Amino acid sequence: MLELEYYLILSALLFTTGVIGVLVRRNAIIIFMCIELMLNAANLAFVAISRSLGQTEGQVFVFFVMTVAAAEVAIGLAIIVSVFKHRQTINVDEVNSLKG
Amino acid sequence: MMAACDNVASGSGKTMFFAEGALSNPLGPYRRMGLPLNVLLLSSIVKILIIAHLLLIGVMAMIWAERRISGWMQDRLGPNRVGFQGLLQPIADGIKFLLKEDLIPNHVDKPLYVLAPAMLLIPAMLTIAVVPFGGSIEIAGHTIPLQIADINIGILYILAITSLGVYGVVLGAWASNNKYSLLGGLRSSAQMISYELTLGLAIIGVLMLTVVEQGGSALSLREIAKSQGKNLWNWNFLIHFPAFLAFTTAMFAETNRLPFDLAEAEQELVAGYHTEYSSMKFAMFFMAEYMNMIVGSAVTVTLFLGGWHFFGLENVGGPILSGLISFGIFFAKTAIFLFVFIWVRWTLPRFRYDQLMNLGWKFLLPVALSSIVVTGFLWVTTDGNKLLIGIGNVVAAFIVISVVGGLLVMNKPPEVSTPEIAGLDTLESEGSS
Amino acid sequence: MEFTLKTLIFYGFALLTVASGIVVVTVRNIVHAAFSLMVTLFGVAGLYVFLQADFLAATQVIVYVGGILVLILFGVMMTSGRLEMRIHIERGQLLLGAVVAIALLMLLLAVIANTPQWKNVADDGTQLQPTTESIGTLILNGQFLLPFEVVSVLLLVALIGAALISRKEVRE
Numbered sequence: 209m210l211e212l213e214y215y216l217i218l219s220a221l222l223f224t225t226g227v228i229g230v231l232v233r234r235n236a237i238i239i240f241m242c243i244e245l246m247l248n249a250a251n252l253a254f255v256a257i258s259r260s261l262g263q264t265e266g267q268v269f270v271f272f273v274m275t276v277a278a279a280e281v282a283i284g285l286a287i288i289v290s291v292f293k294h295r296q297t298i299n300v301d302e303v304n305s306l307k308g
Numbered sequence: 309m310m311a312a313c314d315n316v317a318s319g320s321g322k323t324m325f326f327a328e329g330a331l332s333n334p335l336g337p338y339r340r341m342g343l344p345l346n347v348l349l350l351s352s353i354v355k356i357l358i359i360a361h362l363l364l365i366g367v368m369a370m371i372w373a374e375r376r377i378s379g380w381m382q383d384r385l386g387p388n389r390v391g392f393q394g395l396l397q398p399i400a401d402g403i404k405f406l407l408k409e410d411l412i413p414n415h416v417d418k419p420l421y422v423l424a425p426a427m428l429l430i431p432a433m434l435t436i437a438v439v440p441f442g443g444s445i446e447i448a449g450h451t452i453p454l455q456i457a458d459i460n461i462g463i464l465y466i467l468a469i470t471s472l473g474v475y476g477v478v479l480g481a482w483a484s485n486n487k488y489s490l491l492g493g494l495r496s497s498a499q500m501i502s503y504e505l506t507l508g509l510a511i512i513g514v515l516m517l518t519v520v521e522q523g524g525s526a527l528s529l530r531e532i533a534k535s536q537g538k539n540l541w542n543w544n545f546l547i548h549f550p551a552f553l554a555f556t557t558a559m560f561a562e563t564n565r566l567p568f569d570l571a572e573a574e575q576e577l578v579a580g581y582h583t584e585y586s587s588m589k590f591a592m593f594f595m596a597e598y599m600n601m602i603v604g605s606a607v608t609v610t611l612f613l614g615g616w617h618f619f620g621l622e623n624v625g626g627p628i629l630s631g632l633i634s635f636g637i638f639f640a641k642t643a644i645f646l647f648v649f650i651w652v653r654w655t656l657p658r659f660r661y662d663q664l665m666n667l668g669w670k671f672l673l674p675v676a677l678s679s680i681v682v683t684g685f686l687w688v689t690t691d692g693n694k695l696l697i698g699i700g701n702v703v704a705a706f707i708v709i710s711v712v713g714g715l716l717v718m719n720k721p722p723e724v725s726t727p728e729i730a731g732l733d734t735l736e737s738e739g740s741s
Numbered sequence: 742m743e744f745t746l747k748t749l750i751f752y753g754f755a756l757l758t759v760a761s762g763i764v765v766v767t768v769r770n771i772v773h774a775a776f777s778l779m780v781t782l783f784g785v786a787g788l789y790v791f792l793q794a795d796f797l798a799a800t801q802v803i804v805y806v807g808g809i810l811v812l813i814l815f816g817v818m819m820t821s822g823r824l825e826m827r828i829h830i831e832r833g834q835l836l837l838g839a840v841v842a843i844a845l846l847m848l849l850l851a852v853i854a855n856t857p858q859w860k861n862v863a864d865d866g867t868q869l870q871p872t873t874e875s876i877g878t879l880i881l882n883g884q885f886l887l888p889f890e891v892v893s894v895l896l897l898v899a900l901i902g903a904a905l906i907s908r909k910e911v912r913e
Contacts, residue, residue, distance in 0.1 A: 213853055213854075214755075218758065218788075220849035220850055221759050221846070222759060223845075223849065225765070225842075226762070226766075227838075227841070227842045227845055228842040229766035231834070231837070231841060232766070232835050233766065234834075237771060237817055237820065238774055241765055241774060241778045242766060244778065244813075245778070248781065248782065248805070252788060255789055255792050258794070259793060264875040265879065267797050267872060268876055268879050270794075271797070271800065271876065272885075274800060274801070275804075275892045275895070276895065277804075277809060278899075279898075279899035279900075281809045281812050282899050282900065282902075282903040283903050283906070285812055285813065285815070285816040285903070286902070286903040286906040289819050292820040298820050
């Protein structure tokens with residue numbers, strides 16, 4: 209039957225997928241998406257454990273994580289767009305100098 | 309783990325991990341509405357069939373009505389040749405769309421191009437599932453509520469599903485690989501995100517009052533409709549008038565209807581995001597727009613215009629008749645609201661892009677926020693006097709609008725400034741100048 | 742392994758989530774990646790419903806699918822022209838990344854397998870209670886009020902920051 213482990217394993221798989229993405233892809237926006245994947249994996253683990261303990265606190269945490277993710281995306285995309293305006297690229301390997 | 313399986317088999321289910329509930333009640337989070345499972349399933353299937361077909365027929369009727377009413381408003385006839393008064397015109401159109409060649413241009417991104425119309429149509433159909441379209445009908449001793457699924461997060465569900473509509477537009481626009489389409493898609497995504505905020509915030513005042521009155525599950529649309537049942541003064545649009553206006557405006561924007569149809573402004577963008585679409589795929593975009601209108605009207609009626617209530621008329625007659633009457637009332641209210649959609653279309657000219665953003669962010673959003681603050685504040689200080697809350701809301705909205713308007717006039721930049729929308733201006737130069 | 746409707750649905754969602762997550766990482770076209778991420782987020786929302794977290798499921802769709810991902814798509818369209826949508830992956834990087842990630846996965850799985858508290862926690866078998874109320878009570882009436890306020894300030898700061906960064910530079 210469905211035990212907590214199944215959800216945790218799923219969450220671990222999802223998290224690893226996100227990690228691979230961040231390590232391998234060089235496009236800033238794809239890296240962003242992979243970070244979202246990782247956050248979702250963590251959220252899933254939170255909800256599963258909160259369910260298994262019969263408490264809602266874990267869900268409140270997920271709520272906060274979502275808020276922070278929203279803030280992160282707003283700032284991050286603003287940075288990416290302005291980097292693109294200056295450099296015409298969003299490849300993170302090419303954006304490697306501090307000079308504007 | 310084996311032990312857990314054994315326990316399940318023996319029926320104790322104590323050590324089983326999650327939700328006993330999901331086994332004994334496969335519908336999980338849906339409320340069972342006090343019905344036996346088989347009755348629930350059967351009645352749900354019947355309701356789904358009826359409502360889905362009503363929605364599709366409604367789309368056809370709406371297309372006909374829109375063309376005829378537009379004709380009437382512009383002092384011309386409109387389609388009146390196919391069938392009585394042109395009633396069969398939508399069917400003729402439908403056949404035409406079906407028989408046309410299903411053209412997929414070479415330069416498009418095929419998977420997304422094919423998927424996009426469905427991505428727009430499906431959310432439009434899904435939303436109706438939680439809208440209560442009547443009181444309840446009593447058949448064979450079971451009281452069956454006239455609603456497909458009374459889930460306890462009804463409003464959140466509607467907001468969630470509505471927010472999916474933007475994908476059809478954006479992906480269709482991008483997949484078309486056409487600059488007009490892309491511009492339309494960009495405009496549309498910015499517009500939809502902006503107005504979704506207003507859509508969500510405008511509801512909160514309504515929710516707050518329903519919670520304190522009904523207690524508990526006020527996110528269920530049925531509870532909200534029920535709380536407006538006593539008399540006209542309980543209809544939410546009177547108590548939350550500014551929020552009602554903000555919500556309606558945002559609804560117009562979400563459906564991409566005329567004062568806000570920048571995503572497909574013919575004069576600027578050919579046809580916006582569906583420029584490259586033809587035959588049935590175009591028809592699906594078309595249907596989705598009308599379906600969104602119908603569902604949007606139904607939601608507005610439920611939230612603000614008393615749902616299926618009309619001065620106690622819904623209680624007339626026996627257990628079956630009263631249910632049918634309540635459905636009729638809901639239907640009529642929705643139809644009237646749909647007429648407003650058409651009416652507005654031929655009354656207001658299209659907004660310019662920066663005007664659209666100004667309206668959304670600088671007027672509607674503050675009004676919706678003020679509605680939340682004032683409703684909460686007055687509820688506590690005046691001991692729940694709804695008349696005062698209603699008046700307070702209107703006064704607050706006036707103050708907010710005049711303050712914002714005053715600030716805008718005072719800070720108006722000197723003549724001929726191009727609209728400055730973050731980052732968009734380079735792409736938008738054709739559209740908004 | 743007993744196959745009931747429940748496990749079937751779970752595996753369906755799990756497969757959907759992981760498969761589309763892998764597509765996000767591997768596919769070359771950014772917009773396809775974004776679309777695939779949408780499927781992943783949806784799958785996670787489905788799993789939330791399955792875990793009886795109804796409020797979070799709706800919030801997930803509203804915030805992630807309806808907000809964050811649309812913003813990301815918006816960013817894609819602002820930064821990449823149609824022609825340079827395809828991006829390549831270097832082989833060496835792929836190999837190295839995969840090795841590191843698989844090591845991490847092994848570590849996570851080991852932790853999951855070796856933590857006894859995560860097994861056999863008895864479920865009280867209760868039916869779904871709407872979580873909206875308890876979440877609201879926890880946030881506004883309990884120990885999470887301060888974090889809630891801090892997060893709201895964070896959002897405001899992020900909003901202003903984003904507006905400031907992406908503003909067109911004023912040339913005097």
